[in-house]
Amino acid sequence: MKRTLIEELYLNKGKEVKIQGWIHRLRKLGKIAFIMLRDRTGIVQCVLDCKAIDIKGLKQESVVEVIGLIKDKQGADEEVEIEVRALNVISNVKEDLPIEINKSELECNLDTILNNRVLSLRNIKTNSIFKIQAELAHSFQEFLINEGFTQVFSPKIVAEGTEGGTELFPLQYFEKKAYLAQSPQFYKQMLVGAGYERVFEVAHVYRAEEHNTQRHLNEYVSLDLELGFIEDERDIMALEEKLLKFMLNRVSEKCSKELNLLEAKLPEYVDNIPSLRLEEAVEILKTKYNRTELVNDLDPEGERQICEYAKEYLNSEFLFLTHYPRSKRPMYAMPAEEKLTHSFDLLFRGLEITTGGQRIHNYEQLVESISSKGLNPESFNDYLQVFKYGMPPHGGLAIGLERLTAQLLGIKNIRETCLFPRDRERLTP
């Protein structure tokens, strides 16, 4: 007999089926036992007669196979249950569970949750986070492919850093010293110039940042895109707005069960995301929030406050900040008037989820910009090559997948939106 998934049971009322999964909960009431069986698609109640079927030794979280009849569940409209005819244990639990999985919330601290990651992921709320994350990654790709982008895979083992050599993980590459890539920045620009014009990458990036905060991971998934033949950074911002709208619509469509479970509220709309120049934002924070000490940049508290402001006065949970000063941006950022750049950040519910902007495409200008940052242009020969041979105006952005997931679902610590986080202390599991 072929396996039937739990979400398909309602289509097969009255039939005998085989279902397989984990024992989510087990309860005995006199001669009757109730098993809540869980597979990847849902949970169903299985009712069995303890005289006919031996449930001694059966443990919560064991993997079992149940053959039974699909019946309407008593007292519950539209729900079904299984009248068990046979039950086989496929894989038994050997030890007491170190954490309780089948509660609505995992009632333990984050370290315990992460130390027991495969078990904590069986909690249906925790499990849902990563189904939503997968849909975010998938819809990012779908949207861009439809917009003529090519998916690329750039190396993560690199000879030089992209942002000036700090915060790199060093690596022994045979006889050579190498580093883990901080971002695919150089490669995605090079591939725009290699004729692909529009490229995206979904891959890990690595930051050897020493601080251990709720919003940083040392290894995270970066949703990167880069495109040529743009006017300026506003083309990138317009693209991101369409992209996010598509992604959130898809999540809303495909993950309604998971969103409900997590009581997550998606932004009501993603149209006309408001935009403030960084200096305007700083001015607002000074005036409205008494943040007189802020100069030309926002701290995490400032990001939260300006998002509060945007929600109240601009009616948006998203906010673009633009015109960052050159001193705060990498050497490839396209300069704008008055020591500013054609760059932007996107804040969402109090946190930066994207950095993007137009890049320099003129060779001499780029060499000069590298030097002005105190870096040696010769270290960037491979990167610089494409700028000698015809490079279109271009720009791009990167979205932190774990951050986007966290902000969307109202999760405070980004470690909870990473399957197996790597932070200052954590290297396992």
Added chain:
Amino acid sequence: MKRTLIEELYLNKGKEVKIQGWIHRLRKLGKIAFIMLRDRTGIVQCVLDCKAIDIKGLKQESVVEVIGLIKDKQGADEEVEIEVRALNVISNVKEDLPIEINKSELECNLDTILNNRVLSLRNIKTNSIFKIQAELAHSFQEFLINEGFTQVFSPKIVAEGTEGGTELFPLQYFEKKAYLAQSPQFYKQMLVGAGYERVFEVAHVYRAEEHNTQRHLNEYVSLDLELGFIEDERDIMALEEKLLKFMLNRVSEKCSKELNLLEAKLPEYVDNIPSLRLEEAVEILKTKYNRTELVNDLDPEGERQICEYAKEYLNSEFLFLTHYPRSKRPMYAMPAEEKLTHSFDLLFRGLEITTGGQRIHNYEQLVESISSKGLNPESFNDYLQVFKYGMPPHGGLAIGLERLTAQLLGIKNIRETCLFPRDRERLTP
């Protein structure tokens, strides 16, 4: 005026349009000049009057913008050309091109091609390779999502190797020693047991192999999948057959232009892929190919020969080899009778492109298998946890994306199917 892509020109005959791209070729005939303009979608001929438009200083591969009228191309059915009204240089070429891009084939050696990667990728044949590769990656994901798989992102910085600790790149992770992941094997199994049941990952893996061959990369993209509730390895093989069929159909549909350009011939069909036990294959090689020295394994020459055999006698360019001995497989391979395993390789046109199989799901059996390989089960505590708490029978496979691309397109050296390869010697660009 909005940009029109070259592939859309034929839809706009008679209209004035703006096109942008690289000067693929430039030719002057008396007072008339012909520019072949290339964008990401194709090449079009632009005709201009040298008296009206100054083309002095215009160089091949410069990025330009052309405004002109779309006309039927003289003497060519269904083709169009552009009668140029205005031409602006967007980004000029600064130096002589180190390689010739606009020939049908790049006439230089592989090192030169790779050293000048962004330029060599502008060659339209070379460029096409990675559009096909992107479609392979995309269709892999599409198929699996439709089959109920969840995309996952597992860490590439790990505390232990998966296959016994050899061929690992060491890494300094703050105060700790770490390694680059050789495969997502442990994580994908753990995630099956975490309740996702069916997971896939598209990500880099790292192998510090010392040898420098045409078919090895030290960093490559692995298309990984793993699924639970299987009977045995035959379920995985059946899934791979459906998967490959889907992928090749998609490539055939979406990349016909690129396939034609590369003169690539897809396998005629991917149904009923034949299967030989390893020992049968060795026997055939002994008898038919006089390979009397082979014992229980194939060398690269043997892989080519058995594929030749399969093509001639089994009418297939694909061939499954099954029943590898335990001594040749990792500790997680599910044992079969007579010191064999429930594992398989898939060969395609003379090369192994997949390794897969059923895995051990019983905790005690797995601990014993780890010990029997001379490894210490305590080093695998994080991995082993899930096997204590209910693990379904499961298995999976990995496809090397660059190898699949190479075999599909008849490319001998796998470096040509990697955008920026990392091998024994190469760490740049």
